[in-house]
Amino acid sequence: MGDREGAPSVGLAVRNITKVFGAAGAAAVHAVDDLSLDIHRNEFFTLLGPSGCGKTTLLRMIAGLEQPTSGAVLLDDEPLQGLPPFRRPVNTVFQSYALFPHMSVGENIAFGMQMRRLEAATVARKVEEVLALVRLEGLSDRRPSQLSGGQQQRVALARALANQPKVLLLDEPLSALDLKLRKQMRLELKRLQKATGIIFVFVTHDQDEALIMSDRLAVLSAGRILQVGTPEDIYKRPRSRFVADFIGDSNIILGQPKAPDRLALGEAAHLHLAEPLRPEHAGAAELPVAIRPESCRLVNGAALEDNANVFPARVREIEYLGADTCVVLDVAPLRAPITVRLRNVEAEDTVPREGDAVRVSLPAAALRVLDL
Ligand SMILES: Nc1ncnc2c1ncn2[C@@H]1O[C@H](COP(=O)(O)OP(=O)(O)OP(=O)(O)O)[C@@H](O)[C@H]1O
Ligand SMILES: [Mg+2]
Known part of the structure; x- marks a missing residue:
């Protein structure tokens, strides 16, 4: 059958x-x-x-x-x-x-x-x-x-x-x-x-x-x-x-569609996308994009390619969770804070302190454009 x-x-x-x-x-x-x-x-x-x-x-x-x-x-x-x-x-x-x-x-x-x-x-x-x-x-x-x-x-x-x-x-x-x-x-x-x-x-x-x-x-x-x-x-x-929030934790970023592979974040900044926008999203004034905290990265000096989406940020809060540490960031061009989840065995000496200036990367491949 x-x-x-x-x-x-x-x-x-x-x-x-x-x-x-x-x-x-x-x-x-x-x-x-x-x-x-x-x-x-x-x-x-x-x-x-x-x-x-x-x-x-x-x-x-x-x-x-x-x-x-x-x-x-x-x-x-x-x-x-x-x-x-x-x-x-x-x-x-x-x-x-x-x-x-x-x-x-x-x-x-x-x-x-x-x-x-x-x-x-x-x-x-x-x-x-x-x-x-x-x-x-x-x-x-x-x-x-x-x-x-x-x-x-x-x-x-x-x-x-x-x-x-x-x-x-x-x-x-x-x-x-x-x-x-x-x-x-x-x-x-x-x-x-x-x-x-x-x-x-x-x-x-x-x-x-x-x-x-x-x-x-x-x-x-x-x-x-x-x-x-x-x-x-x-x-x-x-x-x-709803699904992004209900299953696991998600950072939600709002951006304005500017090109098939790019959202504007206010006047000066952009978010590069790995997957082109779907046709139904093209006309939207603003789109929500999700990224998991464990997919965000803290980066230092080295120059990174465009689709690494690197932004300056300041540490608002540190949450120690045993195996992991969550770093909550105010990111200059974004309206809502971004949480980055670090594995402590890997990040031991690189976890920043509250108030530190850092740079955060939101890799394009980890971004999901959500339905409105
Ligand atoms: N016999 C009933 N008469 C009137 N309303 C009902 C009846 N049974 C369920 N409802 C309503 O239907 C909706 C769905 O209820 P249901 O019990 O299926 O939810 P659920 O997903 O199992 O929730 P929970 O996780 O709390 O068990 C609720 O708004 C509930 O108040
Ligand atoms: Mg039930």
């Missing part, structure tokens, strides 16, 4: 889906707004966005827990419309593990399979299998209250996996765990996804988590997708100011 080499086949498709809560008119909330998305088979896909942007609502519509106002969800080209949640090959793991407290771990995992009237021997075998998968062998008789938070989360995962879904939806499953456990569970979840081949749709508002775990991710804002891509794509080539 469309498995051409190099073209991953779509497993889960969301087509122009909209969810409006409340009566039409001023009180209506467009929680999800005409959103379309193709998630590939065997993909770890992340939905990343701030609180209230519609992540849970989108998952609930995929699970069948919420009816879309319009649009459709398809799995392997079949519409899921009309199927109740328990008939969909989709399981959800929530932030609160929602385990039955009066049942043992084994009974919690077996419950769904028993409801589907699977044979006792099959259920018992499956329970052992998924317990091994989440590395909880031997804990089958414990009650949830006798487990740590991370272990409870693994039981919730095991219970979802026991149903052999085609899609596993994970709604901020790690947010209740402490940082150390969360880091460990990130790797576990990735391993589980690759071991089972199930499509994982993982929701988070933690950018690090999204970058570390995902094959691809979508950045959402106000019910819409702003950008979809691999973590590297999104980090290196953010298209909008």
